[in-house]
Amino acid sequence: MSPGPAPTRLNGMESVLELQDVTRSFHRGIVALRQVSLSVRAGEFVAVMGATGSGKSTLLHCAAGLDRPSSGSVRLAGREISRMRERPLTRWRRDRVGFVFQSYNLLSELTVRQNLALPGRLGGPRRRGIDEVLAAVGLEGTGRRGVGELSGGQRQRVAIARALVTGPSVIFADEPTGALDPTTGGQILDLLRHAVDTDGVTVLMVTHDPVAAAWSDRLVLLRSGRVATDTATPDARAIADRLHAVSTAVAA
């Protein structure tokens, strides 16, 4: 399968991800997102934080085309995706987006190499070589090992390598360090940071860890489904204070 055109590296002011008045409600009247608007420029590293139940994961799912908003629009890499049909949406996602989740990231019975080859086998672009991305995440020579033999940190690096192998415009990361110790988590964040700085990838990361969020350029805080604050990222201590402020405001 041909690799297709490289994703447009929109630089400067143009946004690679644009949410407009996105609302997502579930059955029984639960509203996870209320009229959220958010614009992310190419090459930005955005952290989304908020208390449990504030709608962070739903925001990520809607932005990445894994879920559909109840109303509002989502533009991803220059195309309106909220009302696309399932098959073209899947292809759009496959060719332009990478994912890193907290867990259930990899197919556990396959080898590292088989996991990295998966996007290509599913018809996705092969813009970067498997060995090249394995080296980029510091896992040279592990291609033949089973994913089951790897440690949690190594698995998460494989997940990042799999996200990078298609050369995506945006990587969506849902609590990528949630299951890791601080040191290992730091290595993972360093890899994401590196992808932003050297490859020009855009990263949208959901996290509840202020230290993890401190690696980002921009911090979006959610409170009960709305954007509470949207600023340049301060240091970890200030992030923790702000997070505490929005969380207690909910409880009050």
Place this chain on the structure above:
Amino acid sequence: MIRQALRRNPWSFLGPFSTQLLAAALVAAGLGITTSIDRAPLDAAARRALTESGLADVAIIFVMVAIYLSIIIIGVTMAATIAQQARDIALVRAIGATPGRVRRSVAAQAAIVAVPATLLGVPLGSLGGRAWIHGVVTHELAPAAVSFHPHPAALPIALAVTVGTSLAGALVAAIRPSRMRPAAALADSAAPRRRIGSVRTVAGLILVAGGTVLSVSIADLDAETTDALALFVMLALCVGAGLLGPALLRVTALVGRRFGDIGRLAGDTIAVRAKALSGALVPLTLAIAFTAVKVIMLGTVEHETGTAPPAADRWLEYTGTAVYVAFAAVAAVNTLVTVVLARRRDLAVTRLAGATRGRALAVVICEALLVTGTALVVGAAVAATTTLPMLHTALGTWTPWLPAGWVLTGVLSTAALVLAGTALPAALTMRRPPIEAVHQ
């Protein structure tokens, strides 16, 4: 992706595998019987008599039943298998697998499993066919010159049948899961339990009521009309009971809660899993009702008139019923195994919360007995409503006669099936330390 599915959860393919094995065996047996009849060294008169006896038709019925039941049951069992792969499917959907590709992968899994199942099923079917021909000859339904010859192309034909039915069943089963939004399966919270639709309950009640009314109203017609209409009574009641399955299990759960702490835990589980468990309740009920109707009709005729129906007729009736029951049993046991395997984590959590292995197992056994009881009661009710008008018009009696030996066999084999589908896998999964299951 196919490799991942087959390696990750090999046991989840037990259901499709056993269905395919049974289908392959039936096809091989049916083909073998036709070949045997064709090749028997008979003179013209004997051959005409054999053709008129309809034995060859029985063989064709075996093959037809194998095809249509296996499409349905492979569909049902593959649906359970796919449910266990929800996470992996969500992951590959997220990173670029289209719904069509997921469906093809699921179909390929079913087709791959069909190969070993067929290789095992065909020899078993030859053995069964040989036994059947032997039975036909000893019951003097066919001349002794007829002996068993396996069909030369039994293996390729059986393989074509099992692969074909697997592809059809699996593709249908995969439609819904392949279209699910990836976010739904990736979310950490358990999927919201679907409620029993009120439409479903109302439709079930209407069918059951309609079947009962029909049963009462045909009791005074002539015997032939009643026989014909009794089939509709049974259909209405079976479909109705199927629709009411989850609701019936909720009622059972209420009964279970009266039996101490273990009964309460078992009742709670049944209430929560009512929808999944009704997938086992329905085939069990059908098998019980179907067998009971046959046994009651033949038994009561013998009891009332004092003359047994010809042994040959009885024997043909019973082999036909046995085929249906075997399929129903496979479907029921598989559904139960899937429900238990899906609960591995829950069982482990129960044990971490302080339950001993024995106690956790006691809860599972209690659940099994409650499901068995429900199936027996519902099956018996369906059978009684179906047979009473037929007995009244044909024999003028209202009391069905059922030999005690049959009742005992029926109860014990139902209980054995349910226990094999629940307690056995539960005991096997609990041999490992609970923390392993929680970490999966």
